[in-house]
Amino acid sequence: MKPDDFDFASQFFKDRSGLVLTREKAYLLESRLMPVARKKGLKSLEELIAAMRVGRDSVLLREVTEAMTINESFFFRDIKPFDLFRNTVLPRFLQSRASKKALRVWCAACSSGQEPYSLAMIMREEAARLAGWRNEIVGTDISSEMVAKAKAGLYSQFEVQRGLPIQLLVKYFKKEGDLWQIDASLRAMVRYREYNLLTDLRGLGGFDVVFCRNVLIYFDNETKAKVLAQIRGLMPDDGILFLGGAETVLGISDYFKPIPDLRGLYMPTDRKPAAGTAALSQAGTPGA
Amino acid sequence: MKSCLVVDDSRVIRKVARNILEDLGFEVSEAANGQEALDVCKAKAFDSILLDWYMPVMNGIEFLRALRALPNGKGPIVVFCTTENDISHIQAAIEAGANEYVMKPFDSEIIQAKFAQVGLL
Known part of the structure; x- marks a missing residue:
C-alpha cells in the first residue's frame, strides 16, 4: 500500500x-x-x-x-461490570431516585445490542424492586447496520453461547429458524439510535449511568477527553460511568475519577462541565 | 487441578474436547456412553462433566437423572454438549439438573465461556 x-x-x-x-x-x-x-x-x-x-x-x-x-460484542461481556450494576449501582439508584422512580442508562457504541440487552435482562430480573419505575436504556452505535441488527434482536447460535447463561436463553429468547430472537418485551426496553460519539451528544438527553466500554481505546487522548467531557455534560453529579477493563480517565480527563473499590467505575469530579452542556443535559431528565 | 469427565460416543469429539479442556487446565477422563459414565461416577467424584445427548446403551439425559439420584450425585457441574438446539431439549436438560448447555458445533471459546460462567474457571 x-x-x-x-x-x-x-x-x-x-x-x-x-x-x-x-x-x-x-x-x-x-x-x-x-x-x-x-x-x-x-x-x-x-x-x-x-x-x-x-x-x-x-x-x-x-x-x-x-x-x-465494527467491534465484537457478547452478552454479559466481562461479567464483573454487570454484577456491579446489579449489586451496587442499581441499589444505589433505587435509593437516591426513590421519589423520581426513573433511571436512564446509555450504552455508547453498543454494537449489535448485547450490552443493552444484558442490562435489560438484569432489570427484568429485578422487576419486583423496580415496580412502578420508568426506566429507559438507550443504545447507540455509529453503524446503521449494527443498530438495525440490535433492534431486530436476532443472534446466531454462536452469539447466544458467548456469555449468556442458558437459563436466560430459555427464559428470554425464542428460536427463529437458525437464529435466536430476544423477547419483544425486552426489545421494547431498549431504544436504539445511530449516533457518532464525535458529534454533539446533547440530543440524547441526560443519563444516570453510562456504559462506554472498549470504545475509548480506539481514540487518541484528545478525542478521549472530548468524549468524556461530553458524557459528563449529560450526567447528574451522582452519575456513574463504566469504562472497559483496559481503559482509564487518569491523565486524560479531570471530569471523572475512579470510584474506590469499584473497578472500571467512575464518577464525576467537582469540576463542572461548561454551562451550555449542563443546562441541556437536564432536558432528558425531568425533575433532575 | 479440576477434573472433567467427557461423555460422548464419538471418539473424535472426545479428543477435541479433551484438548480444549486440558488447555484450560483440567484433568480429563472419558466415557463412551451414559452407562460407562455412571459406573465411573460411582467410583470417583468429578468436578465437572461434559455430556452428549444421544449415545448408545444409555443416553445423556438418562445418565444425568441417574447421576443426580446418586448419594453424591449433586456435586459435579454438568454441561450438556449436543447438536440438539431446540428449547424443549434445553428445558428438559435444565430440569434434569444440567448447569449449562452447549450447542454443537462448539469451539474452545464457547467451552471456556460456559465453564467460566458456572465457576469452573
Missing part, C-alpha cells in the same frame, strides 16, 4: 469516527475494507481508496466507516 494512501485512509477514519489507525494496524484496512470493495465491484484496496478520495459516494463513505469500526 502506498504511504500516501495509508495517510489518507488514516486521516479519513480519524475524522469520521475518531478511530486511530497506526501503521501496525494497516492490515485492518485490507481485511475489513476488501469485502466493501468487492461489493462495489472494485478490484483492490487502491481502487477503493481512490473512490474514497473522490468522496462523492456518500453511501460508500458510510460503508467503509462502518466496516472499520
Whole structure:
C-alpha cells in the first residue's frame, strides 16, 4: 500500500469516527475494507481508496466507516461490570431516585445490542424492586447496520453461547429458524439510535449511568477527553460511568475519577462541565 | 487441578474436547456412553462433566437423572454438549439438573465461556 494512501485512509477514519489507525494496524484496512470493495465491484484496496478520495459516494463513505469500526460484542461481556450494576449501582439508584422512580442508562457504541440487552435482562430480573419505575436504556452505535441488527434482536447460535447463561436463553429468547430472537418485551426496553460519539451528544438527553466500554481505546487522548467531557455534560453529579477493563480517565480527563473499590467505575469530579452542556443535559431528565 | 469427565460416543469429539479442556487446565477422563459414565461416577467424584445427548446403551439425559439420584450425585457441574438446539431439549436438560448447555458445533471459546460462567474457571 502506498504511504500516501495509508495517510489518507488514516486521516479519513480519524475524522469520521475518531478511530486511530497506526501503521501496525494497516492490515485492518485490507481485511475489513476488501469485502466493501468487492461489493462495489472494485478490484483492490487502491481502487477503493481512490473512490474514497473522490468522496462523492456518500453511501460508500458510510460503508467503509462502518466496516472499520465494527467491534465484537457478547452478552454479559466481562461479567464483573454487570454484577456491579446489579449489586451496587442499581441499589444505589433505587435509593437516591426513590421519589423520581426513573433511571436512564446509555450504552455508547453498543454494537449489535448485547450490552443493552444484558442490562435489560438484569432489570427484568429485578422487576419486583423496580415496580412502578420508568426506566429507559438507550443504545447507540455509529453503524446503521449494527443498530438495525440490535433492534431486530436476532443472534446466531454462536452469539447466544458467548456469555449468556442458558437459563436466560430459555427464559428470554425464542428460536427463529437458525437464529435466536430476544423477547419483544425486552426489545421494547431498549431504544436504539445511530449516533457518532464525535458529534454533539446533547440530543440524547441526560443519563444516570453510562456504559462506554472498549470504545475509548480506539481514540487518541484528545478525542478521549472530548468524549468524556461530553458524557459528563449529560450526567447528574451522582452519575456513574463504566469504562472497559483496559481503559482509564487518569491523565486524560479531570471530569471523572475512579470510584474506590469499584473497578472500571467512575464518577464525576467537582469540576463542572461548561454551562451550555449542563443546562441541556437536564432536558432528558425531568425533575433532575 | 479440576477434573472433567467427557461423555460422548464419538471418539473424535472426545479428543477435541479433551484438548480444549486440558488447555484450560483440567484433568480429563472419558466415557463412551451414559452407562460407562455412571459406573465411573460411582467410583470417583468429578468436578465437572461434559455430556452428549444421544449415545448408545444409555443416553445423556438418562445418565444425568441417574447421576443426580446418586448419594453424591449433586456435586459435579454438568454441561450438556449436543447438536440438539431446540428449547424443549434445553428445558428438559435444565430440569434434569444440567448447569449449562452447549450447542454443537462448539469451539474452545464457547467451552471456556460456559465453564467460566458456572465457576469452573
